[in-house]
Amino acid sequence: MEGKLLHVSTYSFVFLLFLSFKQHVVTKAQSPNYVGADCQNTTQQKALSSAYQTNLNSLLSWLSTDAATSKGYNHNSFGNNTPGGDDSAVYGLYNCRGDVVGYFCQFCVSTASREVLQRCPNRVSAIVLYDFCILRYSNENFFGNVTVYPSWHAVQSKNVSSKEEIQKGLDFMRGLIRKATVETNLLYYMDGFNLSSTQKRYGLVQCSRDLTSDGCRECLEAMLAQVPKCCEQNLGWQVLAASCLIKYDDYIFYLFRTQASDTQTAKKRGASKSRIILIIGLSVLGALALLCFSVYCFWFRKRSRRGRGKDGRIPDTIDQSSYHNVQTEETLNVDLPTIPLITILKSTDNFSEASKLGEGGFGPVYKGTLPDGRQIAVKRLSQASGQGSEEFKNEVMFIAKLQHCNLVRLLACCLEGKEKILVYEYLSNASLDFHLFDERKKRQLDWNLRLSIINGIAKGLLYLHEDSRLKVIHRDLKASNILLDDEMNPKISDFGLARAFEKGQNQANTNRVMGTYGYMSPEYAMEGLFSVKSDVFSYGVLVLEIICGKKNSGFYLSECGQSLTLYAWKIWCAGKSLELMDPVLEKSCIESEVMKCIHIGLLCVQEDAADRPTMSTVVVMLASDKMSLPEPNQPAFSVGRMTLEGASTSKSSKNLSINDVTVTNILPR
Template sequence: MSIMRFHSFMLLLIIFFFFFFKLTTSQSPISLISFCQNSSVSKPLTNSYKTNVKNLLSWMNTISSTGQESNHTSFGDKKTHDVVYGKYDCRGDIPEYFCQFCVNNAAREISQRCPNSVSAVIFYDMCIIRYTDNNFFGKIVLTPSFNITGTKFIKDSKEFERAEYFMRRLIRNATEANRSWGTGEFDWNDSEKRYGLVQCAGDLDIDVCGECLEDLIDMVSKCCRSKETWAIVAPSCGIKFDDKMFYQLSQQTGSSSMPNPAKQEGSSDKKTLIISLISVLVTVALLSCCVYYSWRRNWLCRGELLLRTIPRAFHDHVQREDSLNGVLQTIPLIVIQQSTNWFSESTKLGEGGFGSVYKGTLPDGTEIAAKRLAETSGQGLEEFKNEVIFIAKLQHRNLVKLLGCCFEENEKILVYEYMPNSSLDFHLFKKENQNQLDWKLRLSIINGIARGLLYLHEDSRLRVIHRDLKASNVLLDDEMNPKISDFGLARKFEKGQSQTETKRVMGTYGYMAPEYAMAGLFSVKSDIFSFGVLILEIIYGKRNGEFFLSEHRQSLLLHTWKLWCEGKSLELIDPILKKSYRESEVIKCIQIGLLCVQEDAADRPTVSTVVLMLGSDGIALPTPKRPAFSVGRVTNEDSTSKSYHDNSINELTVTRLIPR
């Protein structure tokens, strides 16, 4: 019965769209992207400012009925510092009534997307509206900007040079004719044409308009020169270059094309009619598929946040792997590129063995860390997908949160929440940063890592072995809470499974358990070993490998064991801690660390036992046995690896194959 109702609904939908497209001659405006800047603590949003924003958007809704001439205005009193400045612009080739239709849609949507923003801008394909607390009238504003590119690549660089020349000529023709916009048709070759549009905001002078458009041409050469078609739009101006006629021809269209006597009016009308009919049929078919898919799989709407912030026009470029279906939202490459300023050096947070990490800001203001897998990385596509699937299914306050991923154009990118305080190694192993880590904070970090590990091993719906737990893979949020990251080497264990074997040993020198490094055997006790090393590093303030290369010439584990046996454990503590530590807490943590790094995996405690020991003062702890020898000792010439945040000794991520 439900299937019959669904088919009836689809039939009515098709009939509706048939008449809708038959009765209207204009396409519906498409929302592309919006940017919202929320108020800060130092400058909160006042009620009067909110009222002025509301009045501004109401004013925009009357642009046609009142016959107003200006496209920009302001509301508020400068004395009370609550003035809001706003404007709208429509593409020059669309009629006035459609301009009003587009602006009305944009005003309604921007009030929903940016309800508490001090400034906001929303781009539609036919119009743009913007407001802010700063007077921007008559000024060139190029941020925020965004671009869209086609899927086809150019065959050689001369194609872009020709496109650039054509667009610069179009800019010159428009400005010399004292127009703020213009369109043009260009003979690309014997059988193909290219089409362009340039336009400036209505509040710019012609000279300033030319400068704005020239700036965009320079931006295109950085972002889009490898593509056949592209568009780039900023608040003050926009340009588009395409292989299809996308603008509307009229007597007012500023076209640079020459009339073609061979063209017959009737044939043009027939062509337009055929294209329109095909567009209608394709649109109805696509919409029908979308409705059916949504009806069958409505639970996929869990990615609501990203769907609100990613422009609809980009959805065609989104690629979703079957294994990720319903697990994680994919983010278009263009959004990530824009947010990281095209992966510029100024946004790079660090570099690891698998690639670089960049800071960015999504259109809704969310700060992100984008991990971009290097083409030469040892982490292949399978490891990368593995990391995506694991983190998407794991949610805990002590695990880094994965917001999305991207698999476009041979790129493999993970988008994480941004951790403003970098990684633990950045603070722990740099003398200038160690003062920020007093004993109370170090103990809190140890407890947080233990809780995250407990979730992975016992409390999550997946039983996960991390296999690469180390200081550089522990990130710190704005309150210095630890979050375990980097699940590229993680493996899932089935219920009842105690350990497994691999012929491909991957991990980091100084943190690998001996049974894993030597025989390829790993289990939850492998992670416990790594955690024990990490506890001792946090107490001592130096890396295990760095300790070996110092005057002691032995591993941190064996040195700690020696001090423990001699009753001198407190000599291990970082001198920077001075009087901030409690003796009983330090001794307990050292003992727990030694219990975790015992040579026999069966002697090491489970993570639930570790959490219990850390949280109890009166419990009697077992006596640790001799720790394992340091695994993977390296010489100075081998110690040249890169961590995510600094060059570090003995931080090599290694891969070793175990022979049969």
């Protein structure tokens, strides 16, 4: 490389700070709660050198990107520091709090990276704090240094009842510091204790993971020393600096539990020689006990599998280790946070009817609010669902790794006892069918909005079929599985029936045919063959439904006396396509666009799968005003939803076909 090598030495530090003491609703437009900032060298407000600014921009971009893929902390460097350079090196450091990974971390890091230059303009060093993160950068190497000044604190308005309670709280926090720095070397720890028979208290300690255990302990003890001066009379409090934080409160404010799974990683940090001797002695005894227990569990599990009924029923509980294998499957590499059941119960008011959003084929969906105010949709797998475990694993495996603006985002999961729960982003405008098939609500769906929804669904399917790492077939695309966000953007949901194809694989066959009445392609319903063209067929039905504002299933009950697809085909052949259009669109529509979408819909529902376009072609056709479209052939007849399984897996040997239709009743979510 010519000239001097530009370099940016980068670590990253973002750690999920304190959850707000005042609960609030976080909408899509809201950023993480801003806590404070330290814009160092405030008297020196001058333009940064172009080289430094370039490297700073590169650093902030890397922090934001890396947070989406790492396990909450990482380090990296761009180039090398060489003597006699031009003072353009920038050092940064991020580290998410130990109980949160994935989306929650990445969302805050991205926000902090975007806003730090606005809050601290023209600064060579800055620290900015949010409820979910701290972002720090400097022109000097600060890695490994303990920074306890400046510090911040926040308190609850309610006071403690006695000095005894104060002392118990401080002793509890000292115990957490010991666990974080001596017993586990995690550099963070969270736990709770019973203050009385009716009251519990919770605490968390956290350090920047570039520190040693001794450095972490030094920082945490410095924060705890400030508590008597600022906070001990308060029921809840938090004290923090750039290198660490401590937090204490009367509610369970931490979201996800991952400290147990991080213990092995943390042990690699090591400890002093005397401590190692003690740990090894205890570990040997523990390992022997664990080995005996593991052998017993292996024997018991193997025996249980042999004893499984002839009906192939899955046991009510799911083995945690087997679920971990699903998470780390090489082709998917899922790293999804888990959320405690107690947090879900609190967020949904113990799965109350008031928080229920709807009922799907594999269980109910509830609206919840996390301790930080973020709204979520909680999908609770029904324990009575015979096929639920497989669909649950499917949904975890696929959607956790699928990232697209037209796919619903999976935030976390929960596997405790008999519960199997998925936690999604909350979408306030419910599902497409909630609006489209309601005579009053569909008036809000003008033509521009319906066309936007048609385009968005097409782009989401294109990503699944061609742009994601695996070719994913959804197999249950329908109006109730299209959710709408605050701005009415469509997001494909419900991947319980999805299947992945390896590279070069184009179709597959199954004897377990599942889909939804009116949306299933004929080759799938009759022969069990499915491919990307199966989804294309479902998409075509959906396009026609969006245009006419009526369901394909049950359309024959109208005055037309036939299915929607067949009716659309007949009026197309008669040159009267616009008769299909929903009358409420007359004032807002552009006729040529409506005609084109009907044309594309009919191309997608052709009986022969080979005649249907791919989704990449559909996206191009939707975007082009001049593209010449081929004439469609006659569509297939609508086919209902069914399951075809062998007698050994049926509930009755006489019942070789089971009606598996899903009835969905959705409220806003």
